[in-house]
Amino acid sequence: MVLCTEVKKLQELVKAAKSANQTIGLVPTMGALHEGHTSLINACHKENDLTIVSIFVNPTQFGPKEDYKQYPRSLKKDCQQAENAGADIIFAPEAAALYPDKDMTWVEVTGDIVKVLCGRTRPIHFRGVTTIITKLFHLITPDKAYFGQKDAQQVEVLKKMVKDLFFPTELRIMPIVREKDGLAKSSRNVYLNAKERQAALCLYKSLTHAQDLYTHGERNPQAICEAVRNVISAEPLSNIDYIEAYSLPGLKPIGAKIKNKILVAVAVKFGTTRLIDNVVLGE
Known part of the structure; x- marks a missing residue:
């Protein structure tokens, strides 16, 4: 090398x-x-x-x-x-x-x-x-x-x-590489203290919930984003920057109903550490 x-x-x-x-x-x-x-x-x-x-x-x-x-x-x-x-x-x-x-x-x-x-x-x-x-x-x-x-x-x-x-x-x-508990690997994870690290698991939990909703027939992007928001908001240490969904490729607006592949993306602060994560639905 x-x-x-x-x-x-x-x-x-x-x-x-x-x-x-x-x-x-x-x-x-x-x-x-x-x-x-x-x-x-x-x-x-x-x-x-x-x-x-x-x-x-x-x-x-x-x-x-x-x-x-x-x-x-x-x-x-x-x-x-x-x-x-x-x-x-x-x-x-x-x-x-x-x-x-x-x-x-x-x-x-x-x-x-x-x-x-x-x-x-x-x-x-x-x-x-x-x-x-x-x-x-x-x-x-x-x-x-x-x-x-x-x-x-x-x-x-x-x-x-x-x-x-x-x-x-x-x-x-x-593909995204995750810890065994689901937290996406990130260089910024080292900034998290023990409580923030545990709290950050709500990101993966919320995106898994989004995937489950889609799998069971939910096609309203606002409903999916709201469900993600509810999971993350239930964690007291979370401070949401955004929870949004866009079509792929190109990050275009979706409309009232999901018809093609979409990205559900989140950015959330835990303490001073801002983490991002996402899931692609409809692949």
């Missing part, structure tokens, strides 16, 4: 792989790796000749009052986990390497897709995501790139970006 911190060195490694006709897979991460990340790396390793994992806490996707400085960083541990999961190259640059100038060039998806869900309260977040992923795609030109379904809105935004900008990269979207 090669640890690379410089853009030029990464480009040299990619050029050598291309010259050898190797297929390249990319797993973009912000570090603090957990089983969700390693499942992506495992899949990438199985499907490509060369697996590149980026470990970069991207400053441009954090708002001014968000946890950029506090975000967990554990490069040595992350490198070991990534290597064990099948990473061949780890790209872990300093912020100045990817953002060398104060004046920025941005890549931004516009429209309702970035104004709903997390985009409503984090208005600059997805611009930061699409900008950094574009930079990585240009540097690495991966055949496939791997993302988790837990970040469902990010997935839809990136699908639109790849389509609109004609990127030749295939996006591979992998």
